[in-house]
Amino acid sequence: xxxxxxxxxxxxxxxxxxxxxxxxxxxxxxxxxxxxxxxxxxxxxxxxxxxxxxxxxxxxxxxxxxxxxxxxxxxxxxxxxxxxxxxxxxxxxxxxxxxxxxxxxxxxxxxxxxxxxxxxxxxxxxxxxxxxxxxxxxxxxxxxxxxxxxxxxxxxxxxxxxxxxxxxxxxxxxxxxxxxxxxxxxxxxxxxxxxxxxxxxxxxxxxxxxxxxxxxxxxxxxxxxxxxxxxxxxxxxxxxxxxxxxxxxxxxxxxxxxxxxxxxxxxxxxxxxxxxxxxxxxxxxxxxxxxxxxxxxxxxxxxxxxxxxxxxxxxxxxxxxxxxxxxxxxxxxxxxxxxxxxxxxxxxxxxxxxxxxxxxxxxxxxxxxxxxxxxxxxxxxxxxxxxxxxxxxxxxxxxxxxxxxxxxxxxxxxxxxxxxxxxxxxxxxxxxxxxxxxxxxxxxxxxxxxxxxxxxxxxxxxxxxxxxxxxxxxxxxxxxxxxxxxxxxx
Numbered sequence: 001x002x003x004x005x006x007x008x009x010x011x012x013x014x015x016x017x018x019x020x021x022x023x024x025x026x027x028x029x030x031x032x033x034x035x036x037x038x039x040x041x042x043x044x045x046x047x048x049x050x051x052x053x054x055x056x057x058x059x060x061x062x063x064x065x066x067x068x069x070x071x072x073x074x075x076x077x078x079x080x081x082x083x084x085x086x087x088x089x090x091x092x093x094x095x096x097x098x099x100x101x102x103x104x105x106x107x108x109x110x111x112x113x114x115x116x117x118x119x120x121x122x123x124x125x126x127x128x129x130x131x132x133x134x135x136x137x138x139x140x141x142x143x144x145x146x147x148x149x150x151x152x153x154x155x156x157x158x159x160x161x162x163x164x165x166x167x168x169x170x171x172x173x174x175x176x177x178x179x180x181x182x183x184x185x186x187x188x189x190x191x192x193x194x195x196x197x198x199x200x201x202x203x204x205x206x207x208x209x210x211x212x213x214x215x216x217x218x219x220x221x222x223x224x225x226x227x228x229x230x231x232x233x234x235x236x237x238x239x240x241x242x243x244x245x246x247x248x249x250x251x252x253x254x255x256x257x258x259x260x261x262x263x264x265x266x267x268x269x270x271x272x273x274x275x276x277x278x279x280x281x282x283x284x285x286x287x288x289x290x291x292x293x294x295x296x297x298x299x300x301x302x303x304x305x306x307x308x309x310x311x312x313x314x315x316x317x318x319x320x321x322x323x324x325x326x327x328x329x330x331x332x333x334x335x336x337x338x339x340x341x342x343x344x345x346x347x348x349x350x351x352x353x354x355x356x357x358x359x360x361x362x363x364x365x366x367x368x369x370x371x372x373x374x375x376x377x378x379x380x381x382x383x384x385x386x387x388x389x390x391x392x393x394x395x396x397x398x399x400x401x402x403x404x405x406x407x408x409x410x411x412x413x414x415x416x417x418x419x420x421x422x423x424x425x426x427x428x429x430x431x432x433x434x435x436x437x438x439x440x441x442x443x444x445x446x447x448x449x450x451x452x453x454x455x456x457x458x459x460x461x462x463x464x465x466x467x468x469x470x471x472x473x474x475x476x477x478x479x480x481x482x483x484x485x486x487x488x489x490x
Contacts, residue, residue, distance in 0.1 A: 010123035010336045011343060014196075015173045017190055018347060022177025024190035029181040041379045043361040044182030045114055047265040053274060059352070060262045061279040062190035062197075064093050064253070065286045066349025067147040070197070070342060073287050074322045077294025082312060084221075084295070085241070090287030092249030094280040099251065100259055101276035107427040108260050109269055116257045117364040119426050124435045126369045132442055133360060135418055136255060139411040141394050144350050146396035146411060150319075151346040154322070163205035167398045170343065174351045175391035179384050181267055186351045193344035194286075200341025201289035204326065204334055208296045209375015211329040213304040220299035227313070230298035238478055240467060242483035252416035253486075254423050257356040290322070296329070297321050305329065308452050354394065413454075417483050418445040421490040445490040452482050 032048045042048060051059070069089055076087040114120060116136070120129035151170055152163030177185045208214065221231045234242055253259055266272035302311045307328040312321055326338035362383030367374045374382065421441055425433045454460030455475050467479040 006332060007336050007339060008104075008113050010340065012218050012342060014340050016167065018192065018344075019173050019177055021192055022173075022179060022185040022189045025185040026177065026181030028188075029184035032184070040376045040418075041363065041383060042114060044380060044383055045363065046261060047183040047187060049265060050267050051181055051183075051187055051265045053266075053271050054264060055191060056271065056275040057278045057282075058194050059183075059187040059190040059265075060097070060259075060275050061282045061286070062194040062345075062348035063258050063262065063352040064279065064283060065197070065345060066099065067150050067342065067346035067373050068346045068349070069093070070201070070290050071150050071319070071322050073290035074294035074297070074325075075318050076298040077230055077291050078233075078321045079318050080228040080230075080298065083145055083228070083230050083298075085232040085290065086245075087235050087287075087291060087294070088242075088249055090284040091289070092246055093253070094283040095250040096253035097276040097280040097283070100254060100263070101273040101280075102220070103458050104254055104260075104423075104427065105263050105272045106269055106274065108263060109272065113260075114264065115360050115364055116255075116260045116423070117360050120422075121364060121368060121431060123426060123433075124438055126364075128435050128439065130365055130369060132419075132422060132438060133296070133364070135415055136257065137357050137360055139255075139415045140353045141255065141390050142397065143411040144353045144357075144390070145397035146395035147346050147349050148394060151343065152398060162401055167395060170347060171350070171391055171395040171398070174347055175354065175388060178351045178355055178391075179387050182383075183261065183355060186355055187265070189351065190348050193348040197341045197344040197348070198286060198289075200337045200344065201293075204330055204338040204341070205289050205292055207330045207334045208293055208325055211300070211305075211382075213300050214296050214329060215299040215300070215301070217295040217299045220339070221295065225299060227298055227311070230295045237467065237469070240481045244483050247481070247484050248412065248416045251420055252412055255415050255419040257353045257360055262357065293322060293325055297325050300325075300329065302328075331382075339404075350394075354390050357390045358383050361386040361390070399477065412451055413483060417449050417486040418442060418490070420487050421445070441490040445486055448486045448489065449483075452478065452486075 011218075024095055029047075032043045033418065073087050073089055076082050076089075077084050079086075108116070108119075111119075117129055117133050120132060123129075124132070148167045149163075152167035168424055177189060181188075209217065215225050217230070219225065220229060222229050266275055268449065297312070303309045305328040307324060312318055312324050317324065321340065322342060326335040362379055362385075366382040366386075367379045371378070393451065421428045422438060425438075448463070451463035452465070453459045453463070453476075454459070461476050461478075464476075465478060465480040465482055469477040469479055471477050
């Protein structure tokens, strides 16, 4: 296929603009380091604890509303086996930020912690805390890899280029400006990326809805036109699984350093809480265009488009429904804007999670365990090396197709099961937990999750659970809310 040069050149201009903003913000970071009377490494990790309210709101929201959020909302709504009723992310992420504001802002800020690992090291010691946080650090890297993998797959659909090229360029830009300016570069680029993503997606919506191939989405919501109605349905037997997924998405975010990094970068507790509440209000608003696009895709007669038949779902391309819609239901100039909006969403999450992982590795592992006499300058260099290494590892994993499924499972499912109890206990039951209990709970959660199994990574389903349903292919369909059950047992 010929390379889609207009889209490719437009993306190049977009990346150059983002890079320029990141470099501009890095100059501000250097000025803050010069004025800093405390630890200069905190300028990189938490922005010197003085980000403005405006920037704090944008960077918190952009971190949550990333590539997985945008692509996932459209995919689930379009999927005839799921539909809108299973598109839980916008509401669940809003709940996540509200819970974080109510229960976790004050405890993490009370003792001027820098990372989520700090209270664990204070309670259990350096070595035990580092062991407990291996899943968290890996989850950040795997989350970045998963998002980059999504971007590579979607851009290759529209630009007719190798996904490796898309992943490599996107990762290089995000790594470079994060290296240069730390949280300042991440936060200020988030402002531009979030604005472009919001207006870019809404710009595409009217063209998609008025496409000659797309039927009225209000009719297709409840009527079988070209596939099952996109509203979807929730069978009583599936209520447990639905609740489990809702709780995973609503509570799991308290395990991520990326959340606390933004909370700690605020100048006060009040500002941190306002940041969370406004971000919670923005999540459903920013998810609405993706839901509409997914509904339009479910209302489209694909045989009348340049895509043809079979449908994207029948070709197992539901995960790429967003770029497919941009390419086949929109004029070229509109698809360019849509892909730019998607790239903005991806970049806004990738830089955040890379900095999150590097902060914990540089501060809690390098300085607190490996080299306790490290100076602030040495620690800062270690953090930047960790940003580079984390980015390279995430990029390498993103180029491994089979790994993408594993990345998502590990960075959400397993982390929720294993780390949510640990985080709740360290903040709210500090006098009732000890090292032995923390390690025992960690191992028990890991064992139970392994016994439940995971077909996507060929992990055998050993442990039978209530309400299991055997499918035609011989695999179990888990209807019991096992993830939340593991959290409670742990």
